[in-house]
Amino acid sequence: MIFKFALRNLVRFPWRTLLYAFIIFFIIVAMTASFFVWNACEVASDTLHEDYMFVASLVKRVPQGVPLSEVFKCLEHEKVTAFNVTLSDFNYTEYATNAALPTGKILTDGMIDKKEGEVPKVTFQDYACEIYGVENLALVYPFFSGECRIREGSIFTRKGYSGEIAEILIPWYVADAYDIEVGDVIYRRYWRIVGSPGYLYMPTTVVGIYESSKSVSDRSAYPAYIPLSIAEMDYAEVSSVYHTTVEDFTVDRADFVLESRDDFESFVRFASAAEVDFQSANIVFNNSTYDVLVSELNNVNMIALLVLGIVFVVGLGIFIFFTVYLCHSRAKERVLLSSLGMKRIHIHGMIALELCIVIVCSVLLGLGVGQVTASKVCGFINDTVLARASVSEEIQEINSAEDFEITMPLEKNMKIQLFAKDADISENTIALHKIETLQENEIGVSKQRLYFYQTTAELNQYKYPEMEPVEEYEAKIKRDRAPFDFIGISDMSYFELTDLYDDIPENAICCYVSEDSPFVDEEIIFVFRYNVGDCIYNDMYASEISKAFYLHDISFAITGTYKPNEYVSGNDVIMSLEDYYRIFAKLSITDDEHYFKRIGEIYIKEETE
Amino acid sequence: MTILDLKNLSYDYITKAGAVHALKEATASFETGKVYAIVGRSGSGKSTLMSLMAGLDVPKNGELSYLETSFSALDRDKFRREHIGMIFQSYYLLPQLTALENVELSLELAKYKGDRRKRAEEMLSLVGIQKEQFKKRSTQFSGGEQQRIAIARAIATDPEIILADEPTGNLDNENSMNVVGILVDLAHRYDKCVIIITHAAEVAERADVILKMNDGILQAESQR
Incomplete structure (x- = not known):
């Protein structure tokens, strides 16, 4: 009976029911929405903090790059969880293929x-x-x-x-x-x-x-x-x-992944204490995006919390006021029902039931609408704040290590030990990748470092060691092995190698052209594999060793290297045609009848024309 | 037949100004078939007396008995449902209900076994409400009509005692006389004990017995 009376009252008295329901509904909507937004901000903050990769980057300030030793100094910081270095191209060219090479x-x-x-x-x-x-x-x-x-x-x-x-x-x-x-x-x-x-x-x-x-x-x-x-x-x-040291290698950039935002300052202090050379390197952080996002989240969070608090206090007051008011406004009804013999507990139960029904319905509806409203705001947060986080360049760069041409895995405490060739090797300073296209008076050749090794006379002496004391021979070898800085020979691969002759040094390889080659009777090189790049020249004829000659007096200028393009690779060098003809015309297959398209690709002019 | 008996009833209540002796040693007997008028100034204790007689409140001292059964031995809620019909100055009709539903309400509470709808219609007809008005909300009626509906609700359960607290207080003279006429008719024709609390002389004049209240004292009784 109580339930029946309560329902009838709710249905028959809509203005009172609706007013009370609307008040509760709006209170709950506001509280729910602000709570969910607040919660979303909290979660977003936590997620951002957990997912954001706090990266302190050591970037080069000089063209040579940052010495690897500076990287290792920073690597000792206890908050570094991972690191990623981008080796300079030059280093890669020189050392990567020759890593762990004991001469x-x-x-x-x-x-x-x-x-x-x-x-x-x-x-x-x-x-x-x-x-x-x-x-x-x-x-x-x-x-x-x-x-x-x-x-x-x-x-x-x-x-x-x-x-x-x-x-x-x-x-x-x-x-x-x-x-x-x-x-x-x-x-x-x-x-x-x-x-x-x-x-x-x-x-x-x-x-x-x-x-x-x-x-x-x-x-x-x-x-x-x-x-x-x-x-x-x-x-x-x-x-x-000769073991190269970490000083010999440079990196364009080294990224250190730190645990948290707070580690940036300690990282700088640590780097300073470790005497990182800030003349050659600079430390940059990817904190700006994080700071902006955190600030925005905090603002939204604060507003949501404020709304939640205000609505709770004010809403509670309004709720109590209206509940008391509703009960008081029904004093006559209570007297009447009491006079009609209805027990007081039933009267109070009926009124309480009415309120409960209204409250429950309003709260449920309010929770739903509040959640929907909050989802709109949360969507805004996701779409703007977190989405921006996900596309932040810093993060994207770190997350896509495969985008780097030369990268190392993100692992801490990884020791890098690299070996290079013999220290005797000197390096020509060649401007890298400055040449876009060939000039008319230039030609591209493969970059190969060759060393004059020994003359035919020495070779003969070598064959007959009793002609000269060993000590003198070794001294001569040492003297003559000074780097010759001999660059080029356009296409070594064209020549065939042979170790046919037993009487030449074990470490030497004769190069020759086959009998059906258009370069029969041309000069041929005599390459020593004993020391990488060592060679001597001989006037060679097809399948035959003949006279040798000095190349001491031959020198030429290296103009630069190509920027890799469809014709040449970064390893190719450019030189003047004059030098080319002076030195390589006979060695190379590039002549009047052939033309150079790219390294290793020589075409006969008649065929293509 | 004496249906309601009051012996030395006293009632006090506390206000900010101090204790108020609303009723002092009131003694009276009420019989069926008569109309009683309790008259007196405002605040003289009339409504307190009515509240006690209806069992809505409990006296501090003295005794109330219904058909020689003390109120203390009664289920007072059940007593009101079955033996008391109350009429108020402000009618106390539930605005959310129709005239018919207001009358049915008392039948529902009293768990009336017969056809409640039919009984309610009879009662409304008895007090002069037209059938086509039965389903109108109570707020759509005039004051006189609302009071008649209230009377119909009060008598629907066929109580022996009808307590009317200033039933004509909000009515004009014509409607007042109509309502009083109904109440008198109920006493005389249907053998009810009708107790009217009023300060209107013309209403009191229609009663068979007049009791005067003065400062909580039920002073004199004049019988017509």
């Missing part, structure tokens, strides 16, 4: 199986690959970058690294060519330069075979690897290997 002196021409009791069979035609001694295979750039992976077997063992066991990791093409499997014992063959010339055969166990994920044409970039300790024991000269 590359060790050569195996003909990596062969040697069965017990048999004399090793050596053939110059069976060119295998270079061997590099490495201190840590994991830090060899192709493995470090993920370009190379172990196809079979494993990397070196602990004993292998310590020199107890001679282990070798060979490239796939060698394994496939010689049908070598993991566990096989192969022999590295060294040419003994000092003392009695001859070969040294070093038994070595194949522990692994690696492969490259790239489709490569130049396999020389994929040598076999042995532990450095093995190489040093086998071949004394390896001990003179």
